[in-house]
Every structure is written in C-alpha cells, then in structure tokens.
Amino acid sequence: MNSRNFEDIKPVVAILTMPNSIRGFRGNHANFMDIVRTGKEMGFPVYVVTLRDLKLTSPTVKGYTLNANNDDWETQQFPLPQVIYNRIPMREDEEKPWVQNKIKSYLAHPSIHFYNPYFFNKWDLFEWLKVSKSTDYLVPMTKRLVGEVSLSRIIDKHPYLYLKPESGKAGKGIMMLKFQKSKTLPYRLKIQNNRSSITYKSASMRRLWIRLKKETGSSPYIVQQGIQLATVDDRPFDLRIMVQKTSTGQWGVTGVGARMAGLKSITTHVPRGGTIESPTKLISTLFGSDMATMIISQIKTTALIIARQIERASHFNLGEMSMDLGIDHLGKVWFFEANARPMKFDESHIRKKSLERIFEYSQYLTRHNKHH
Structure with a gap:
C-alpha cells in the first residue's frame, strides 16, 4: 500500500x-x-x-x-x-x-x-509558567489565599487585587479587592453576581477577612495582582486566543478575539455583560495601526510560547486551549487564564477553523506512533 x-x-x-x-x-x-x-x-x-x-x-x-x-x-x-x-x-x-x-x-x-485529558487548575497554570524564563515575566504576582496575615502583606505591596477560585469557570466566583488608604472605609471588595456586582466596604482587615471567608467557603482561592488593563471608552478589554495543534502536530494560533468588560462587571465574560470586539480595532485606537500590527503579532507569538510551556509542564498530550491575555496601558502583555476545554468562539472565521483543526490534528496523531 x-x-x-x-x-x-x-x-x-x-x-x-x-x-x-x-x-x-x-x-x-x-x-x-x-x-x-x-x-x-x-x-x-x-x-x-x-x-x-x-x-x-x-x-x-x-x-x-x-x-x-x-x-x-x-x-x-x-x-x-x-x-x-x-x-x-x-x-x-x-x-x-x-x-x-x-x-x-x-x-x-x-x-x-x-x-486534553484534564481541566487546568489555575494555581498549577501559574506555577508552570513561572518555572520558565520564556513565560515567567507574563504572569502577574500570584499567591494562594491562605490567611488574614498573608493577605494583609500582599495588600501592602499590591493595593489592587483579584481573588479567583482555583477551579473556576467563566468568571464565576471572581472578586476584586482594592485598598484605598485615604477613605474612611479603605477596604473595597467587589463581588460579582450574574450581571451586576456589589461592593462591600470595611474599615478593618479583620472585617474584610470575615466577609471573604463567607464568600469563598471551602473553595481554594488564589490572590492575584490586579493589572490596569488598557481601556477604550473607559471599558477595559482583554484578548481571547484560541491555539490548537495543526496537521503538522505543531501549535498554531487559530484566532484572536477581544472581549470588552460590561459597565458594571469586573470581568470581560460575555454572559456577564461583556461585548465582542475586533482586537485590531481596539489596539489601533490606543496605539495606532502600525503598533497594533506589531502588538497582535507579538500576542500570537506569546500565545504559542505559553501553550508549549503549559504542555511541557503538564506532561500530557494537549491538542488545544484557549487563553486570556491582557494588555496594560503601556502595551505590555499579561497572562490571566488558559482553558483546556475551550468554549466556542463567537467569531465565525475562528469558529470554522477551530472545528477543522480538531480533525486535522486527529489525522496527524494517527499517522504517528502513540509514544512517538
């Protein structure tokens, strides 16, 4: 044959x-x-x-x-x-x-x-990216939420924080914490509900901690330095990138989408009021079209480096993932999240390519011995 x-x-x-x-x-x-x-x-x-x-x-x-x-x-x-x-x-x-x-x-x-045998755990992801020089600089300061004293220390260094469940999905359970020294109630905890959010204000770390424990229950949480994302019309946005292995067995970028935060939301998830935007348009608005081309190409390269590092560190054969990257007001790229079971992209050109790549990569796999 x-x-x-x-x-x-x-x-x-x-x-x-x-x-x-x-x-x-x-x-x-x-x-x-x-x-x-x-x-x-x-x-x-x-x-x-x-x-x-x-x-x-x-x-x-x-x-x-x-x-x-x-x-x-x-x-x-x-x-x-x-x-x-x-x-x-x-x-x-x-x-x-x-x-x-x-x-x-x-x-x-x-x-x-x-x-893609397993879901990712947020803590593992950040640990995996921290161990490589090629990805370490992309990760905001990330620690486990362990106690009142250590959280107090973190707030001293980073007065703007996000709290995220280790095994969260689609923005569920994410909270934002700000410490504003000049205010009478300096601790501000923003708790996201489905479409809106409530802000809990407290005068002391003690009161804040009691409220936090009530919100987190027994779920393990991570604490992460908040990044001042680039904004257009006062709305922050981040980028959603789909990476998949191709017919050659190498990682490739299937597409880049942008999500803009809803007015009352602390994340950019569409079910929570976020909107789908064109990444080129948003980045051009902020940095001009020449810079935008450069930034988008840098984002694609960065996404591939991240995917390779996650796969290497996880010790499993992965075929696809989506990730959330942000750009701060200076144009620096940050890594926030990767999903081993990506949700479908609403952008039709990305969607079509992502479906085809599932089969192109399947074909590649069967042409190579499993322990190749």
Whole structure:
C-alpha cells in the first residue's frame, strides 16, 4: 500500500462526554452537532460517546451521530475510536473516581490517542509558567489565599487585587479587592453576581477577612495582582486566543478575539455583560495601526510560547486551549487564564477553523506512533 493511500485514511474520532438519562449525553449539544457536521464534511467517521458506553474491551461502541438530515441525533454501533476528543463538561465529573479510572485506561491504551485529558487548575497554570524564563515575566504576582496575615502583606505591596477560585469557570466566583488608604472605609471588595456586582466596604482587615471567608467557603482561592488593563471608552478589554495543534502536530494560533468588560462587571465574560470586539480595532485606537500590527503579532507569538510551556509542564498530550491575555496601558502583555476545554468562539472565521483543526490534528496523531 503506498503512502498516499495511507494518508487518505481518516481515523475514527470519538467526542467523549458524560451520560444523561434523558438526553442520552450531557454537554453542549449544539457544539457537538457542529463538530460532527465538520467531521462528516471532511470525511471522518465521527460520533459522540459517553464514558459509560466507551468500553475498550468491546469491539464496537454505542455512539451518537447525526441522522441523514443532519438535524437530530441517532444511535449506532461504531468501531472503537482511534482518537478520543475529550469534552467532559465539568470538573465535578472529572473528579469522580470512576471517571478518573476510565481516563487513566484511555491514556494507557497502546494505540488510542486521547488528548486534553484534564481541566487546568489555575494555581498549577501559574506555577508552570513561572518555572520558565520564556513565560515567567507574563504572569502577574500570584499567591494562594491562605490567611488574614498573608493577605494583609500582599495588600501592602499590591493595593489592587483579584481573588479567583482555583477551579473556576467563566468568571464565576471572581472578586476584586482594592485598598484605598485615604477613605474612611479603605477596604473595597467587589463581588460579582450574574450581571451586576456589589461592593462591600470595611474599615478593618479583620472585617474584610470575615466577609471573604463567607464568600469563598471551602473553595481554594488564589490572590492575584490586579493589572490596569488598557481601556477604550473607559471599558477595559482583554484578548481571547484560541491555539490548537495543526496537521503538522505543531501549535498554531487559530484566532484572536477581544472581549470588552460590561459597565458594571469586573470581568470581560460575555454572559456577564461583556461585548465582542475586533482586537485590531481596539489596539489601533490606543496605539495606532502600525503598533497594533506589531502588538497582535507579538500576542500570537506569546500565545504559542505559553501553550508549549503549559504542555511541557503538564506532561500530557494537549491538542488545544484557549487563553486570556491582557494588555496594560503601556502595551505590555499579561497572562490571566488558559482553558483546556475551550468554549466556542463567537467569531465565525475562528469558529470554522477551530472545528477543522480538531480533525486535522486527529489525522496527524494517527499517522504517528502513540509514544512517538
């Protein structure tokens, strides 16, 4: 068989998620439909499978695919996948012992490629980036929230802080803390609710700490230096970058989007009032169009360096991630967050390319031995 034919062979790709007694499987069904449609158009055998149904010992698997009209799900028996694309929806799912065991068995399988096995933990991400000279300078000061005394010390150095849950998602649980010496109630804690936020003011560290404990409960939190982001019309913005591995197995930038904070929001998340903007337009407004071209190209390079460092430090085979980078008023780039299970991008050109790359990288994986 010549190599040309071999290259035309498309691997069987399974999208992995959790079972659901009513709908068959959990997760973002519309997203899964897009992935399956794209795979079919590109000629890949592709199906959605739940952890319960994906047994590596049986020759066939019960999976979900789109019907002939491409508008609804139907179940079929499929061959075992050669590539598993992990879309387990929630951290709580991933932490269950039976799920952990299944993931380990997929990772250990001699010929099945399983990529993006785990969610990232915020603390780990910052630790991974701090150990390399190539990424250390991008990370704002980050510490664990451990106690009143250490928080007091941090505030002395950094009077503007963010508090984030280690295992947070989509901006949930993020708080902003400012210490304004000249005010009678110098401690200001801004707590974000769905669309608005409330500000708790206190005169003493003691009172602030009691309120903080009430908000954080038993969740581990990190404390991070606040960065004065560049603003347009008094609204801060950050950049959302999608990086994925390509058909050559190398990291590539799929697209760069910009998110502008809602007027009352402390983050730029769209469900919390943020808006989608053009990164080139925003950066040109601030720094002029020549500088904007340079800054955007620097952001793309930086995103690739970060992706390579995260993969190296995590010791897992990763295939995609999205990340949030910010630019401060001087044009310096900062790293805030990376997601191992990226949400879908609303920008249609980024979306299309991101769907195709899932399959291009799957093809690359099956052309190379698993322990290559």
